[in-house]
Amino acid sequence: MTKNFILLSFLLLVSLCVEAQSQMKLYATWNDPTLPTASPGNLNVRFSGCWGMAVNGREYAVLGGAGDVLIFDVTDPSNTFLRNKFTRPGVTVWREFKSYKNRLYAVTDGVDEGLTIYDFSQAPDTIIQTYSSTALFNRSHSITLDTLSGHIYLNGGSSGNGITILSVAQNPDQPQLVTKIPDLAGGYIHDSYVRNDTLFASSGYSGYYVYDFKTDIMNPTVIASVSTGGYNHNSWTDKTGNYAYYTEEIPKGRPIRIVDMTKLTTTGEIELLGNGFLDNLVVGGTEAIPHNVYVKGNLLFDSQYEDGLLVYDISNPTTPVLKYVYDTHTQNTIYNGYRGNWGNYPWLPSGTIVAGDMQNGLFILGLDGASSTHTPNALDGVRIAPNPATDEVLITCPENTLNWQYDLYSITGQRVRSAMQINTSQTRVALNGIAAGLYFVTVKAENGTQVTQKLIIR
Numbered sequence: 475m476t477k478n479f480i481l482l483s484f485l486l487l488v489s490l491c492v493e494a495q496s497q498m499k500l501y502a503t504w505n506d507p508t509l510p511t512a513s514p515g516n517l518n519v520r521f522s523g524c525w526g527m528a529v530n531g532r533e534y535a536v537l538g539g540a541g542d543v544l545i546f547d548v549t550d551p552s553n554t555f556l557r558n559k560f561t562r563p564g565v566t567v568w569r570e571f572k573s574y575k576n577r578l579y580a581v582t583d584g585v586d587e588g589l590t591i592y593d594f595s596q597a598p599d600t601i602i603q604t605y606s607s608t609a610l611f612n613r614s615h616s617i618t619l620d621t622l623s624g625h626i627y628l629n630g631g632s633s634g635n636g637i638t639i640l641s642v643a644q645n646p647d648q649p650q651l652v653t654k655i656p657d658l659a660g661g662y663i664h665d666s667y668v669r670n671d672t673l674f675a676s677s678g679y680s681g682y683y684v685y686d687f688k689t690d691i692m693n694p695t696v697i698a699s700v701s702t703g704g705y706n707h708n709s710w711t712d713k714t715g716n717y718a719y720y721t722e723e724i725p726k727g728r729p730i731r732i733v734d735m736t737k738l739t740t741t742g743e744i745e746l747l748g749n750g751f752l753d754n755l756v757v758g759g760t761e762a763i764p765h766n767v768y769v770k771g772n773l774l775f776d777s778q779y780e781d782g783l784l785v786y787d788i789s790n791p792t793t794p795v796l797k798y799v800y801d802t803h804t805q806n807t808i809y810n811g812y813r814g815n816w817g818n819y820p821w822l823p824s825g826t827i828v829a830g831d832m833q834n835g836l837f838i839l840g841l842d843g844a845s846s847t848h849t850p851n852a853l854d855g856v857r858i859a860p861n862p863a864t865d866e867v868l869i870t871c872p873e874n875t876l877n878w879q880y881d882l883y884s885i886t887g888q889r890v891r892s893a894m895q896i897n898t899s900q901t902r903v904a905l906n907g908i909a910a911g912l913y914f915v916t917v918k919a920e921n922g923t924q925v926t927q928k929l930i931i932r
Contacts, residue, residue, distance in 0.1 A: 501840060505836070510541040512566050522567060529597050535548045538571065557601065563587065564584065566587075570614075577592065579642075588612060589611070590605065614631035618667065625668075628640070637654075653691065661680050672685070682733060709721070713874070719774055754809075764778045783815055783839065814832060815829055815832075856871055863905060867903050869903060876896070880918075882914070913931055914929065
């Protein structure tokens with residue numbers, strides 16, 4: 475009996491509110507069995523973390539290979555092709571990525587490679603490596619990047635039970651060391667999510683910690699913490715920031731749990747809600763492993779190892795409903811452990827979804843079987859009015875852009891206004907004290923996309 479048949483039978487049997495698997499469209503797959511593998515436990519891990527980039531009107535997928543960083547052009551997702559292969563000096567089961575200002579930042583915990591930076595600013599003509607060094611650190615298990623501040627947080631690896639923080643705000647190709655904090659209250663950070671230099675840390679067996687790095691980045695404080703029982707692996711918040719969803723990789727069969735953070739800013743409290751949710755998609759199986767979760771709008775994207783990619787509707791954030799499934803790892807009919815879908819990237823402006831399977835390679839997917847229509851930048855809907863302006867200007871982002879920053883620059887490049895916006899799609903900016911002339915307004919969303927528009931002040 476095939477796994478696909480088992481999966482469909484199971485979904486019908488328990489009457490879950492799940493759309494048929496065909497509702498998630500497969501545009502393309504890519505695999506190269508000649509590439510090297512890194513195989514602890516004979517898992518034959520050829521690929522690891524993935525990411526996405528939208529630059530100069532085109533879209534890219536990034537996939538970590540055991541010995542390479544692989545970059546694909548997915549602008550036309552049905553005609554995905556390998557654009558660049560950067561061979562690395564070591565072979566490893568871990569590669570993770572984040573992006574900022576058209577740069578891709580890569581780390582690994584398997585070998586001493588430090589930080590590597592790839593410049594996409596001239597893509598598609600050229601994508602180049604601009605930096606690779608172990609001068610600031612040797613290894614990092616994962617990388618977190620605050621696109622509003624330009625701070626890079628390096629989790630685990632050579633940071634041990636602390637954290638290493640870099641800044642690329644001034645020069646995206648030349649990271650500067652901000653600080654190395656050798657010990658944190660929660661100890662080792664396996665992975666983290668950051669918003670406005672507030673760090674939501676998955677601290678392994680210590681649990682889930684929320685740190686304030688914004689007030690004093692050299693001396694962070696714990697805002698709240700909670701013991702979660704398993705090995706806290708990764709997390710992401712919903713679009714309001716009121717709820718977080720975390721995974722626990724060990725032991726097998728741990729559900730995704732929901733953290734209520736509605737009291738975080740008032741009383742410094744967080745609370746675990748309910749018993750969590752876990753859909754075991756193999757009949758009779760109880761050992762599914764959610765690995766990495768990410769949130770886009772009202773959807774939660776769960777890379778669940780051998781079950782592939784599961785997409786939940788979190789319109790009601792405390793009651794997720796499984797809507798879509800795509801099995802990237804059809805070779806298993808029982809749960810075998812740490813194989814399959816490592817991660818995903820759901821934020822490409824077109825709606826195209828990137829997923830990476832450790833053994834089966836790259837998957838380019840879409841929801842509802844609809845054709846992917848490329849939009850160069852999700853912030854193209856930014857409106858600045860009135861323009862020309864005299865006393866104040868109203869900046870309005872698309873409704874689903876709730877966390878962003880604006881910067882107002884003079885024609886000489888001097889920043890004259892700047893502010894971060896949380897949980898709002900618009901803000902009014904007073905123009906008093908600013909001389910008349912031509913200015914530029916840059917709006918940066920937390921996913922790394924940005925747009926610049928002209929503003930005339932009279």
